[in-house]
Amino acid sequence: MARTADVTVIGAGLVGAATAVGLAEAGLSVDLYDAEFPGSGSTGAAMGHLITMDDTPAQLALTAYSCQRWRVLAPSLPEACEIDYCGTLWLASHPEELVGVRDRITAFAAHGVRAEVMEERRVREQEPNVCPGLAGAFWVPDDGVCYPPAVARALVDRAAALGAAVHSGERVTAIAPHEIHLANGSRRPAGAIVVAAGVHSPELIPGLPVVPRKGHLVITDRQPGLVRSQLIEFGYLHSAHALGSASVACNIQPRRTGQLLIGSSRELVGFDGRINRVLLNAMLERAAKFVPAVNSTRVLRTWTGFRPATPDKLPLIGRWPSLPDLWIATGHEGLGITLAPGTADLIVAGITGRPAPIDPSPYAPDRTMPTMTTAVA
Amino acid sequence: MRRVRHADVVVIGAGPAGLAAASAAAERGRSVLLVDQGLRPGGQIWRHRDEQALPSAARRLMARARNAGVKLVSGCRLVDAGSPNELVIDFRGRIDRHQTDAVIIATGARERFIPFPGWTLPGVTGIGGLQALLKGGLPVADTRIVLAGSGPLLLSVAAAVAQAGGRVQLVGEQAGAAALRRFAIRVLRDPAKLRQAISYRWACRSAPFRTDTWAVRAHGDGRLQSVEVSERGHLRSIRCDWLGIGSGLVPNTDLGQLLQCQVEHGAIAVDALQATSVAGVWAVGECTGVKGDEAATIEGEIAGRAAAGDAAGAGSTALQAARDSGRRFGRLLEETFAPRPEVLALATPDTILCRCEDVPMRSVDPGWTPRQAKLWARVGMGVCQGAVCGPSCTALFGWSANTVRPPLGNPSCGEWKSGLDSAD
Numbered sequence: 166m167a168r169t170a171d172v173t174v175i176g177a178g179l180v181g182a183a184t185a186v187g188l189a190e191a192g193l194s195v196d197l198y199d200a201e202f203p204g205s206g207s208t209g210a211a212m213g214h215l216i217t218m219d220d221t222p223a224q225l226a227l228t229a230y231s232c233q234r235w236r237v238l239a240p241s242l243p244e245a246c247e248i249d250y251c252g253t254l255w256l257a258s259h260p261e262e263l264v265g266v267r268d269r270i271t272a273f274a275a276h277g278v279r280a281e282v283m284e285e286r287r288v289r290e291q292e293p294n295v296c297p298g299l300a301g302a303f304w305v306p307d308d309g310v311c312y313p314p315a316v317a318r319a320l321v322d323r324a325a326a327l328g329a330a331v332h333s334g335e336r337v338t339a340i341a342p343h344e345i346h347l348a349n350g351s352r353r354p355a356g357a358i359v360v361a362a363g364v365h366s367p368e369l370i371p372g373l374p375v376v377p378r379k380g381h382l383v384i385t386d387r388q389p390g391l392v393r394s395q396l397i398e399f400g401y402l403h404s405a406h407a408l409g410s411a412s413v414a415c416n417i418q419p420r421r422t423g424q425l426l427i428g429s430s431r432e433l434v435g436f437d438g439r440i441n442r443v444l445l446n447a448m449l450e451r452a453a454k455f456v457p458a459v460n461s462t463r464v465l466r467t468w469t470g471f472r473p474a475t476p477d478k479l480p481l482i483g484r485w486p487s488l489p490d491l492w493i494a495t496g497h498e499g500l501g502i503t504l505a506p507g508t509a510d511l512i513v514a515g516i517t518g519r520p521a522p523i524d525p526s527p528y529a530p531d532r533t534m535p536t537m538t539t540a541v542a
Numbered sequence: 543m544r545r546v547r548h549a550d551v552v553v554i555g556a557g558p559a560g561l562a563a564a565s566a567a568a569e570r571g572r573s574v575l576l577v578d579q580g581l582r583p584g585g586q587i588w589r590h591r592d593e594q595a596l597p598s599a600a601r602r603l604m605a606r607a608r609n610a611g612v613k614l615v616s617g618c619r620l621v622d623a624g625s626p627n628e629l630v631i632d633f634r635g636r637i638d639r640h641q642t643d644a645v646i647i648a649t650g651a652r653e654r655f656i657p658f659p660g661w662t663l664p665g666v667t668g669i670g671g672l673q674a675l676l677k678g679g680l681p682v683a684d685t686r687i688v689l690a691g692s693g694p695l696l697l698s699v700a701a702a703v704a705q706a707g708g709r710v711q712l713v714g715e716q717a718g719a720a721a722l723r724r725f726a727i728r729v730l731r732d733p734a735k736l737r738q739a740i741s742y743r744w745a746c747r748s749a750p751f752r753t754d755t756w757a758v759r760a761h762g763d764g765r766l767q768s769v770e771v772s773e774r775g776h777l778r779s780i781r782c783d784w785l786g787i788g789s790g791l792v793p794n795t796d797l798g799q800l801l802q803c804q805v806e807h808g809a810i811a812v813d814a815l816q817a818t819s820v821a822g823v824w825a826v827g828e829c830t831g832v833k834g835d836e837a838a839t840i841e842g843e844i845a846g847r848a849a850a851g852d853a854a855g856a857g858s859t860a861l862q863a864a865r866d867s868g869r870r871f872g873r874l875l876e877e878t879f880a881p882r883p884e885v886l887a888l889a890t891p892d893t894i895l896c897r898c899e900d901v902p903m904r905s906v907d908p909g910w911t912p913r914q915a916k917l918w919a920r921v922g923m924g925v926c927q928g929a930v931c932g933p934s935c936t937a938l939f940g941w942s943a944n945t946v947r948p949p950l951g952n953p954s955c956g957e958w959k960s961g962l963d964s965a966d
Contacts (some may be wrong), residue, residue, distance in 0.1 A: 200913050211915045314917040385950065386925060427955075440948060442624050446962035449955060460956030466927060466947035 170196040170330065172516060173345055173355040175337045177371065178208035179313055180494050181361030182320035189327035191517050196355070197321065197329050198345070200336035200365075204317030207363045208398070212382060212418055212428055212471025213316075213502050214395060215309040216253055217278045219269055220402065223527030226307070226387075228500065229276035230523050231507030232307065238506055242319050247312040247421040252394045254283070254292060255303035255401075256415070256455055260262045262399040262439075265356055267305055287488055288396035294391055294458045303399075310395060310418050313502050337362075340369050342488055357490040357516055364436075364473045366495040370485060370532045373497050377471035381430045381445050385462035389423035398455060401429070411441075413448040415455045425462060427452045429499070431472075435468060437515045438469045474498045481530035492516065546639045549575035551849050552629055553646040554620050554797060557585020559827025559838035560648030561603045566584060566846025567646075568610035575640065576607065576614045577631055583607070583614055585650055587835050589677050601840065616668050622682045622961055626801050626823045630961035637961040644822055644849040647798055647810060650844065651791035651828035654933040656881050658888035659759040661787060665766025669786040669787055673699045676706050683707030688769050688780055690714035690757040691788040692879040694739075694834075698864070699786060701745035710746055711780050714771055716754030716789070717879050720752050725878040728871070734836065756885050760785055772884070789881045792933045793829045799946035807831075808936060808943055814865075816845035825850055832875060837868020842927045881937050889938075896931040898924020909937040915941075925952060 170193075174185045177199035187198045199205065215235050219225040239248045257263050263283040266282055273280040283302040288295060325331050336348040345355050361367050364377040401414035410431035418426040430448045432441065445467065453459045473495050475481060481496040494512050497504050511528065526532075545641075553564040564576040584590055588600040596604075607614065615633060622630040629640045652669040655661065667675070669691045676682065676699075687708045689700055692715060715722065729735045743751075750775050754926045759770040761779075767802035768781045798810035805811060805820035809831040816824045824845035827838035840861060848856035855861075889895070891904035899920040906919050912935065915921040921935065922928030928935075928944035935941045949958045 204917060205913070209913075383955070385955065390553055442622075442962045443964065446959055448963050449959045449962075453956070453959070462955050462958070463925075463952040464949055464955050464958050465925065465952060467925075467949070472876055495752070540944065 168194070169354040169356055170194045172196070172357045172359060173198070173353075174359045174361055175340070175345070176363060176365075177317060177321050177331070177333070178204070178206050178360035178361065178363050179204065179317050179320070179505040180363070180497065180508050181359070182317045182324065183505040184359055184361055184494055185186050185318050185324040185329050186327070187380050187509035187513040188516065189324050189329045190514050193516070195324060195329035196332065196353070197324060198332045198335050198337050200334070202333045204314030204330075206365070207470055207472060207501060208313045208317050210380075210382070210468060211313045211452045211502050212252075212416070212417070212426055213311045213313040215248075215277075215311060215503050216395070216500070217273060217305055217308060218500065219272060221351040222350045225276060227271060227480075227507050227528065228503055229273070229278050229489040231504045233277070234506035234510065235309070235503070242316060244411060245312065245315040246319060247315065248309060249419075249421055250307065251419055252304065253308040254288065254394045254396050255286070255305070256295065256396060257300040257302055258398065258400070258463060260300045261514065263301055263303070267455050268400045269303070277491060278305065279307055288468045292393060292396065294456050294508040296455055297459055310420070311502065312421070316502075332529040337369065340488065340491070343490070357492060357511060358488070359494055360485075361494040363470045363495055364503070366473065366493070370487065370493070373481070373485075373493070373495075373530075374475055376433060376480070377436055378474035378498060379430070379432050379434055379469055379471055380499070381440065381448055381467060381469050382466045383427040383445075383449065384465050385425040385427065385459075386465060387423035388425060391458055391462070392417055392419045392425060392456060394419070396455060398451070407513075411444055413444060415451040417452055417456060417459070424465075425459065427459065428431050436471065438471075440467060440469060473497045473501070480504060480508065480528055482508050482528040483515055483525055483530050485530050544773075545822075546641060548641045549573050550642065551575070551644045551646065551846075552577065552640055552642040553648055554869040555585065555648035555649060555650055555827070556580065556583035556614060557587060557650050557827060557838065558600075558603065559842035560585070560646070561607050562839045562842025563646045563648060563826050563846035563849070564612040565603070565606045565610045565825070566843050567644075568607070568612045568848040570847065570850035570852055572850045574610075574612045575642075576612050577618050577620060578614065578616050579619045581616055583616065585862050586674070589674060591677065599835075599839075600832070604809065610746065619796060619951050620963040621951055621958060623800055623955045624963070626820055630958075632957060633955065637953075637957050639961060644824070645801070646845050646849055647801075647818070647823065647825040647829055648827050649794040649797050649829045651793050651832050652929060652933075653791045654790055655787060655930060655938065656789045656888065656937055657893045657895055657903070657934055658885075659758060659890055659893050660762070662894050663759060663760050663766045664764070665760050665762060665783065666760050666785045666787060669695050669699045669788040670791070672784065672786040673702055676702050683870060684783070685708065685783040686711050686781060687784045687786065688712050688714070688757070688771070688782045689786040690716075690771060690788075691786065692716045692881070693788075693790040693875065695788070695791070697739065697746070697751075700749055700751075701742040704746040704749065708784075708844075710749035711740060711782055712755070712771065712773075713746065713749050713751045714757065714773065715753050716750070716756040716882055716885050717753060718882075719753045721878045725874060754932055757785065757787055758888060789885065789937070790830065790875075790879045791832045793831060796929075796946050796950055798823075798825055798829065799943070800948060800950060806941055808933075814862060815848040815853065816841055817848065831869065831872045833868045833872030834875075836863070837871060837925075840864045840868055887936055895934065896921045898926050898930075912944060913940045917959040
């Protein structure tokens, strides 16, 4: 009989990979499973922002903490992870979007995150290709971008080097008390189980409040210098917040290669990955409104991906009561890349009984949540 | 603003297959739009500047399309299709949408390259690419040229080089002498192919032709200076200004994949009437399997008739027999000129596999899936979207065809956007 690992982690996206590393570093033996290969799911389709967000105080606390953890992690990752601290420039079309921004700067500062208001003239100095006539911007210089599948690969390699057993291409189809079932019909004993299977987590835990929220992305040819920082319109906050209807917002990232990665869209259509050309059109119009030069870039390809969304926009991190020793790490919506290291720390603290680095209660999976009335099958 | 237009039948590609398909459909009273990337019709095989210089079969087919009322639009390409009935076409920078009842895919083939050290040096080019350069007026008089590849294209390009005054140092065919003899016996039974082969060989008669011969390494400081070849088991170095390479042709399946057509063994799968797995979509010529211009013309004829509702005409015994014969020839081509193991083993860990993204062989594990190679090593993520390295990877690692994501052919964001549906 093979030994039973202390912890079985299901899903080697960035969240599962970071969790496996954290557990292995804590001295636990780890089995890590992925249905395809590390970073092949939502991680492989993601933009890869490392971003501080403050939709709620709990979101701010976790993004700020996790961004700090990225700072520690980044220097040890290979070049292919393409980590660039390009900052985020939140573009305001109307003065009212900047109302209350002073309070946000104060809140960011309380978490050690620098942020400032940038007047239009300085925005145009920093980003000459941004359209004229903006009301200004909110500048967060410490944000960054990365190439998520390469990070997932590097972290899984690290976990393996620390002794974790990596089972790539082995799909877990069900979980039972201290046991997992695989697609090939075999069963494996398990100690603690961490479900980090992203949008597929409800297939293992029926009733888990996670739905796939589809997004489109477009990558362009190489246009070095056309955009320097990550450009997001303030309207993105509304787009990301409302769970019901389809929405788009301008979200443009400069990549290490000189390419632009253009998002973002959000819609609830189940796992239908086909391109919605109406929504895509609206998304590109939005990008071109803020950066007209986007129109002259050449489009290499478009793809879709699914964010694991929850009803209250906060992830599910912690113990789940349906089985003994069952832990959940999913529901990060569009912030899974940013939140992976912070999530890993909370899970490791929970399993080892060590003190958590931040208050974990806002992310407890069995917290009271609004029902997901807009959820679709 | 974009315009929405209608044509009963839209044919993509004006090579032999597309010209025949468009003509057959138009002669049956259908309105036919023939969309072609080239500046003039004819496809790669009949690329020309002066129509009078073309073979008579080509001139006849072009005249037939004109007389039948086919609307040919040159320098245009299909960039996206939300469904087979809704095509987004780039008319030299202006985007139009075309509604249609029938699509005939005639997108031809492209060259396959098996990487070897130095294959990305300037001066090294595809054999077909070299032919296109010659037709475009590349001066080669008194330059030294080595051709090392596989398939009938070798001889036709050698002839074109010789006629343009180039000095062909060597024509190397990687296929073995025995396989080539079997192929020659088949060609002997076909007077047209035999005449063509003889005329090509005559045109480049001073150039040595060697079987069991391939390029091992290209040398040069910034540009090609010489090539090391393995000639029947012996290595030798030849100084040259141009090296034409290529391991045969592979079908262009991108448009079929975009329209969700089934692809088998790297070609768009079709039935006896050239219908694909998707209703309203036919595919003809090299994109359904490489077999030459004569067979492609037959397939075009069948699909043009079928798409115009003339199933009886499309299924005629004579056409079907000719089509089957063409397919058999295609299979023989594939067997005869398949890359040999020694050629598949030429690349070293430093050899570039994906030239758009500068990915060397050592960055890739043959045990990966194609998607893993994309996400982990950027293979096929560049401007050509795997058009070049996709067939290399299939030959080297047995990987399935590259996934196709819209748009096709890198339109500008503004152009493409104008072809997408808007909410209003």
